[in-house]
Every structure is written in structure tokens, then in C-alpha cells.
Amino acid sequence: MKFKLKPVGDYDVDIKIDACGVCGSDVHTVTGGWGKQNFPLCVGHEIVGHAVRVGPKVTLVKQGQRVGVGAQVYSCGDCKQCREDNETYCQTHCTNTVAPMLCAGLTAYSPLVRHGAGKGKKVGIVGIGGIGHFGIMFAKALGAETWAISRSRAKEAEARKLGADGFIATAEEGWEAEHRCTFDLIVNCANSSSGFDLAKYLSLMDVHGRWISVGLPEEEGQVIKAQNLVSNGVLIGASHLGSRRETLDMLKLAADNGLEGWVEELKLGQDGLQEAILRMKKGDVRYRFTMTGYDEVFSQ
Incomplete structure (x- = not known):
């Protein structure tokens, strides 16, 4: 594909890319998980x-x-949200095409x-994947008592590292009882809401505790009763x-x-990109892919 x-x-920066992470939103976008794809697509924002x-x-x-670029690329800089360091919520430039993009560490x-x-503070991180593994590290570094919450104990040793x-482990009977x-x-x-019993998760919260969602699963959302x-x-x-x-x-x-x-690290190219997408779709990654070798591809 060629483009001009x-x-x-005056306000642009041209960046020679050294490496680009593969985000879950890239997979959702190219596979149509979040809706119909508008081809041609060019994903990648880490x-x-x-x-x-x-x-x-x-x-x-x-x-x-040396510079870095995340998912946020536009904001007006003048609205109330931008002036308060909330440029990711800018009402002038925040569109549906930008909003779903996630950048794991900042997210x-x-x-x-x-x-x-x-x-x-006692902090829980649900979902030990690309975003969640950063969540564990940052919560601990901030000084919180940090708990990893996952379906099975397959990632327990890594979570503790x-x-x-x-x-x-939420697949275990009565998992929520001692943590209410x-x-x-x-x-x-x-990244999935399949079999997700939200009421049990919410029962873990202390009085006026905060449950904050950052994952954007492809499935239907959860149902919750006011009684819960x-x-x-x-x-x-x-x-x-x-924010920046x-x-x-x-x-x-x-x-x-x-x-x-x-x-x-995976080499940029058809084989590397295909491997990244297919393995991420299966959850076969610990915990992020980064595409490298841009010079080899674009110097040809």
C-alpha cells in the first residue's frame, strides 16, 4: 500500500520508529471484535x-x-477537560475511533x-494480561497492598514476581467469602466478560470502595441488580x-x-504480525508483544 x-x-514531529507494542485494541480492531473493520487499516499506537x-x-x-507516542493523538488544549489534565476526555477531538484505543501502562x-x-490501601487487579501485569507493578510501587485476581492459579507465580x-483464583468454590x-x-x-459474576466481585469492595473498569471485552456487558x-x-x-x-x-x-x-520481541513483517495477532487472540503472550526491526523493513 502506498500513500502520500x-x-x-508547525506543530508536527516526524518520528523514525524503533519499536511498537501490540495492544489488545489492535486485535479487537483488525478482527472486527469491536465492530466492522474499515479497510485499509493501520494499527499500532505504542x-x-x-x-x-x-x-x-x-x-x-x-x-x-528519543521519544514515545501513545494512543492519544489529538486534543484541543483549550476546553475544560484539557485545562485540567484530562485531555483524553477532550470533547472537541475525542471520537469513537480514538476512544477505544488503549495503551497498556498508562491505562x-x-x-x-x-x-x-x-x-x-488494599488494591486488586482483575485480569493478569498486558494491562493487568502493569497494574500489579504500579500498585505495588505506589505502596498499596496488591492482590492479583485471575480465574485460575496458572499465573500466580508470575503475579507474585x-x-x-x-x-x-475465581474458579475456586467460595473464592469471594474471606475477602468480602x-x-x-x-x-x-x-478482556473477557464470559462467565463473569460481577456481583461477587463487587462484594469484595469496602464501604464506598471503587470498582474501575479499563478492559473493553467484545461480549455483552454484565447485568447487576441494585441490591448488589x-x-x-x-x-x-x-x-x-x-494524561500527558x-x-x-x-x-x-x-x-x-x-x-x-x-x-x-517479534520481527516486523507479515509473519511476525500474524503471529502476534493470533497468539494474542488466544491469550498466548507474557505479557506484551513488541514489534522490532523497522530499519530492516523500511530501508529496503
Whole structure:
């Protein structure tokens, strides 16, 4: 496929890509899980590279610098949301095509800091995948008592290596009983809602505890009765990406604590991309794929 490049504008940065992560939203998009695909598609929004050209009015990036790009690419900068470091909720540029995009680390970090994860708090991470494994690391680094919550114990050893203090396997009978009304915050990173008994999960929350969802499964949503909410006054919400300020804070937290995502590198190309999509669809990844070898492909 060929296309004409736009000229570099006053506020544009042209990036030579070194590596690009494969996000769950890429899989949902190319397979049609979130709706009909509009081909041709070009997915990929977890990018690290070097700035090779910088517009004359750009102030935050200099030519030659190593830079990163996440899913958020547009915001007006002037509305109430943008002025309050909530540019991912910008009402001027936030569209349905941008909204579903997720960038794993920031998607996990933002709800943790916005909802008080830290010392003296008990935090749960549901779904130990690409987003969830970052959630465990960040919750622990922020000082919270951190619990991993998954269907089986297959990932327990890895969750504890990531920093989990405890582990709950929801396939076990009566799994919720001893943990009722004990969690201050749970971030739901699960990528599937099949067999998901939301009432049992909500029973884990302390009075006015917060259940925040960041995963976007393809299946129908869960049904919940009002009676399941009144016993602990649980607050239910969601989170979308995070702000630029939170991105910088997240990277500092990772650097200060020596945190690195668990990734498997694959070579860019038809074979590598096909392997990434098929294995992610099956959940066969620990815990993110990163496509590399851009020079080999694009220097030809």
C-alpha cells in the first residue's frame, strides 16, 4: 500500500520508529471484535523512536531526541477537560475511533493514582494480561497492598514476581467469602466478560470502595441488580488512558523502581504480525508483544 506523506507542519514531529507494542485494541480492531473493520487499516499506537523532523513551533521535542507516542493523538488544549489534565476526555477531538484505543501502562497507572492507590490501601487487579501485569507493578510501587485476581492459579507465580502480595483464583468454590468488604480499589483489566459474576466481585469492595473498569471485552456487558450495590455502597466507574502529566509521572515511577514491562520481541513483517495477532487472540503472550526491526523493513 502506498500513500502520500503530509508535509511537516508547525506543530508536527516526524518520528523514525524503533519499536511498537501490540495492544489488545489492535486485535479487537483488525478482527472486527469491536465492530466492522474499515479497510485499509493501520494499527499500532505504542511507539518508541527518534524525532527526525520537528516543526518550528514545537517546544517539547528536539530533533534527535528519543521519544514515545501513545494512543492519544489529538486534543484541543483549550476546553475544560484539557485545562485540567484530562485531555483524553477532550470533547472537541475525542471520537469513537480514538476512544477505544488503549495503551497498556498508562491505562493501568491512571486509575490507580486517580483513585488513591498507595500506603494503607488494599488494591486488586482483575485480569493478569498486558494491562493487568502493569497494574500489579504500579500498585505495588505506589505502596498499596496488591492482590492479583485471575480465574485460575496458572499465573500466580508470575503475579507474585510482578509484586502481588496475594492472589485470588475465581474458579475456586467460595473464592469471594474471606475477602468480602476488604478492598479499597479494584481495577478491572479483564478482556473477557464470559462467565463473569460481577456481583461477587463487587462484594469484595469496602464501604464506598471503587470498582474501575479499563478492559473493553467484545461480549455483552454484565447485568447487576441494585441490591448488589447497597450492602457496601460500592462506586462503579471506568477510566480511559491517562494524561500527558500522568505519563511523565508513570515513567518516573518506573525508572525510580526499576520497573520494566514483560515483553516478547517479534520481527516486523507479515509473519511476525500474524503471529502476534493470533497468539494474542488466544491469550498466548507474557505479557506484551513488541514489534522490532523497522530499519530492516523500511530501508529496503
